[in-house]
Amino acid sequence: MVAVLLYGTVVGTDDLFPFGPMVQFAFSVPPDGEIRSLHLEADTVTGTRVEVPIEPWSVGTRRAEIEGQMTRYRRDPSMLQRLAVAHGRLRPAHPRLTTLHLVTRVIKLRDRRPAGESEIEEVVWRVR
Numbered sequence: 001m002v003a004v005l006l007y008g009t010v011v012g013t014d015d016l017f018p019f020g021p022m023v024q025f026a027f028s029v030p031p032d033g034e035i036r037s038l039h040l041e042a043d044t045v046t047g048t049r050v051e052v053p054i055e056p057w058s059v060g061t062r063r064a065e066i067e068g069q070m071t072r073y074r075r076d077p078s079m080l081q082r083l084a085v086a087h088g089r090l091r092p093a094h095p096r097l098t099t100l101h102l103v104t105r106v107i108k109l110r111d112r113r114p115a116g117e118s119e120i121e122e123v124v125w126r127v128r
Contacts, residue, residue: 079125101124
């Protein structure tokens with residue numbers, strides 16, 4: 001097992017995961033850089049704003065799939081409609097979603113410690 005793990009680490013690719021490196025996580029953030037992460041927020045029929053997990057059990061897709069298509073979501077916000085439909089089907093006990101907001105959360109670092117947080121609203125869609 002150790003030999004397979006060592007081989008995967010030295011010469012392996014993502015195809016060998018979990019015995020090879022997962023390149024998408026292999027990056028470092030400068031000590032005074034920033035961390036960006038995509039989130040889905042929604043207004044509900046109850047008048048509250050909630051964070052909706054971007055996971056198959058919640059909206060039928062993973063965050064990486066949306067991140068990889070952000071250009072398309074910006075061009076065509078109606079693509080968010082399918083997330084609302086999936087959420088209604090997968091989470092029927094939850095309040096119905098009325099507006100979806102794709103938001104990038106930005107955490108600024110100073111000397112590797114959080115020094116501030118902001119949000120950038122990327123895409124908004126009023127659910128039909």
